Amino acid sequence: MEKTLLELADLVGGVVAGDPGIVIKGLGTLETAREGQITFLANPRYAAKVNDTRASAIVLASGVDSFGLSAIVVENPYLAFAKLLTFFTTRPRSHRGIMPGAIIGEEVAIGEEASIYPGAVVGDRVVIGKRVTLHPNVTLYDDVVLGDDVTLHSGVSVRERCRIGNRVIIHNGTTIGGDGFGYAPDGAAYFKIPQIGIVIIEDDVEIGANAAVDRAALEVTRVGRGTKIDNLVQVGHNCLIGEDCIIVGQAGIAGSTRLGKHVTLGGQVAIAGHLTVGDGAMISGKSGVMSDVAPGEILSGTPAMPHKARLRSAAVFPHLPEMRKSLAKMGIRMARIEKHLDAASNVSITETSPE
Amino acid sequence: MEKTLLELADLVGGVVAGDPGIVIKGLGTLETAREGQITFLANPRYAAKVNDTRASAIVLASGVDSFGLSAIVVENPYLAFAKLLTFFTTRPRSHRGIMPGAIIGEEVAIGEEASIYPGAVVGDRVVIGKRVTLHPNVTLYDDVVLGDDVTLHSGVSVRERCRIGNRVIIHNGTTIGGDGFGYAPDGAAYFKIPQIGIVIIEDDVEIGANAAVDRAALEVTRVGRGTKIDNLVQVGHNCLIGEDCIIVGQAGIAGSTRLGKHVTLGGQVAIAGHLTVGDGAMISGKSGVMSDVAPGEILSGTPAMPHKARLRSAAVFPHLPEMRKSLAKMGIRMARIEKHLDAASNVSITETSPE
């Protein structure tokens, strides 16, 4: 694959500074790119490295020194590089059809150009869109619906009646639609509440490996369009996750909680149940959220509080022992002064001290 | 399926207030129930909504206003509704036998009315009870024993010699009996300690998706009767979990720890190894328990402490920066007073101040 710098600039919506006719055959980092390849500068911290790269061209932001290299100038070099990386390294998977060893149930509809690998098991009345790939040992329960261009990696399970949108990618071992965790205590033991709802995963969602999105008790657990979920994340039953959220690894969202759009949850975050997290809120890694979060808030800690205030309090935490000692000493000094003044005056300072 | 209100009252152990002959064909929430259906009021906060429901009858507690609706009066409306939901929405799964594509080992005993799906692999000398369902891509290693009415969802693995009781449900991707995490350091590297024990899952346990219960080093890791375990939970080797515990998503219990009966662990809780947690103890979500817990204690935080005291301390945490400043200012004011008094008197206040 070869393209001129001009062609690549068009591809990423940038403009050429330098020679538009340079032929580019691939790409690499500032350190690894070779002659004939293009590289990128996204983080200004590495600006000096541009002078040392062996790349033949570079993607960078307006106003940044290219040290004489021909460049594609764009607003967002990281995004442009991601697009070039996609262009140079990914190819449409050739479709392989239903391979021997795949098991297909009754009344199943399969779109054109599907690839269904050995060991994949498809239940009855399942509907599968176009260009779908089911890797080995994927299990689709009865009445599942998959959109077009869906990729389910090996070991993924999609439970009965759940629905997956277009261009969804789910990595290995993840479960969509396991029963929500719902029991009615009867005083002694726990009575299982049937979980008869479903999960809907909207278009352009990606979910990492070994995650679990539970089906609703009665209605729908929903993951909104474009949301990206990392490995080992739990989404509880009845949750409604908005569009374009980022949920980092090992985070957990308890049942019936709603996330707005563009919410970011750091790794190992926990959100308690029945809460609302507003649009654009960001929760720092390892935080525990016990109450509603307003749109745009940036929180951290357990219980979560505004992130900057949290940093200030956390900075004091190591000083607690010395603060406690200092407070005790202050009490002794204060008592000594009070005693002195009592002795020196005819009214008592101490007898009116508050309890 | 149609039942009179009287028949449903008998089913849930309640009494009818109103017309016992009303015919009920299904159920819904206060908002979604339609004519001919029954609804319920469990949370007094929603009492006013009863007036607006279109349901033909309601399940509620004694003394609660039904706004003229015929009602089933019970002690625990949530439990009664769970029973009605089970009655109206769940059907015994029809058994499908050993389906083509299922692989059964040698000397395997399979009870009547089993359903073993394609892709399920059963090792040698496995014993399977009556009415067991093994979904696709379940793996049972050699010498596993399953009780009656067990449901193992797709991707579940049960390792060699582990034993599962009656009516146990295990959701997709969960591993029972992986090796415990045991190594003897030899100064440089780690020598693996063989994990030759087993796991016993007792009757009526339910375990969520992608959880992991490790086999004991020498003897037994046990999950007690009726205990419910959520997704992505880890139970370490040699743990003994009592009966009727609730262990919420992503919690982890390190090796050789014992939980009593009716213990509740919130989401993402961690319990260190070799501890004892007493009957009825409750640990708040995201807490870390580093020492034994007495029966009935309610703890939170890391390290865990009594929950109410924790809330009080956590409420002070945001004030730490102002407290530290205030303490510093107090020191300055104190020193000024001491200096003043020293100057005004013929004995020094400060020279006897404690270090």
Add this chain to the structure above:
Amino acid sequence: MEKTLLELADLVGGVVAGDPGIVIKGLGTLETAREGQITFLANPRYAAKVNDTRASAIVLASGVDSFGLSAIVVENPYLAFAKLLTFFTTRPRSHRGIMPGAIIGEEVAIGEEASIYPGAVVGDRVVIGKRVTLHPNVTLYDDVVLGDDVTLHSGVSVRERCRIGNRVIIHNGTTIGGDGFGYAPDGAAYFKIPQIGIVIIEDDVEIGANAAVDRAALEVTRVGRGTKIDNLVQVGHNCLIGEDCIIVGQAGIAGSTRLGKHVTLGGQVAIAGHLTVGDGAMISGKSGVMSDVAPGEILSGTPAMPHKARLRSAAVFPHLPEMRKSLAKMGIRMARIEKHLDAASNVSITETSPE
């Protein structure tokens, strides 16, 4: 299997104290060992139990009272017992070849004495070493390379081009080489960055159940020789984990972080991305590490700080409410004194108090 005490002493590198000719047929704990068996004392806390054991011999450290039992004296009794346990209880798995129901791709090379179970699916151009065991429903994508004596338990997935060293054990459901979590925000949505790197798992690594090690964006995610990883752990893309690390259950390491050698991470630890953790560092369970860690440091808490200092601060935490009250009272007492002194003197103490 029978061995004399002398033969067993040679096996573990110890010396006999007592009768070297005693015949030993097995082993057990101090409580469970019977006549003809050998037991061990590793924890001095249990020294008194030696007097009560029914074992015929004991493994213990130099200078420890054997209460008259014949003994093998070693430097590290726990390690010696692990070796004896291995000797008495583990047998080389007999190889079973490629079993019916296993699916093997094109141009696959399989070493001698392999065991490939039904439901295992091996992609094209995969290379498999000698004495490898692939349990049921394992999936190897195209171009995977496995060393000798590798054991992959049921449900394990190894993604395209990833490489696994010799004697590696991976427990059930774990994913090696899922896509790293990398997206370029374009202002509205997120653009997926292709993850075209691989994972390399070096020799003698063991990984627990339902863990996830992500493939690098461009180059390599590496887990160093001898490292042991517990269940449900996440290793992010581009991470470089050193040799002989211990990573306990549910820990998570964000992308591009480097761990040195002999690093220990407790359960549920989180390490932020792009950090360096030095050789021999230890991070307590449930801690959150937000900055680089020097070699040998022992940290705990979130944000992590030196462990002993953390314990001291944590011990003050429950006293925060009383400290705050005490500080408030101190302010009142101080103000009263200042007022008193102002009244008694012709210069004001208070008017010069700092803000």
